[in-house]
Amino acid sequence: MVPGIDSIGKFLILLGCVLAFVGGLLLLWGKIPLLGRLPGDIVIHQRGWSLYFPLATCILISILLTLLFSLLGRR
Secondary structure (H helix, E strand, O other): OOOOHHHHHHHHHHHHHHHHHHHHHHHHHHHOOOOOOOOOOEEEEEOOEEEEEOHHHHHHHHHHHHHHHHHHHOO
16 A cells, blocks of 8 residues: 555545534524624625625634634644
C-alpha cells in the first residue's frame, strides 16, 4: 500500500461526517426558534431592497464553535 494513503482515507471519512452534520443542521435550521432573529441582528428595509445581517447570530455561533473546538482539541 502507498505510504500516507491511510491518513488521506481517514481525512475523507472525517470530512464526510462533517458534511453530513452540516447538512443535518441546515435541514433543521428553520425549526430552531429565534436563530436568525436574535436581538442585535440588523434588518434594514428600504424601497425596492432590504438588507439582513445576522450579527448576533454570527457571534453566538462563533462562541459555540470556539467552545466546541477547544473542548475537542484537548487531549
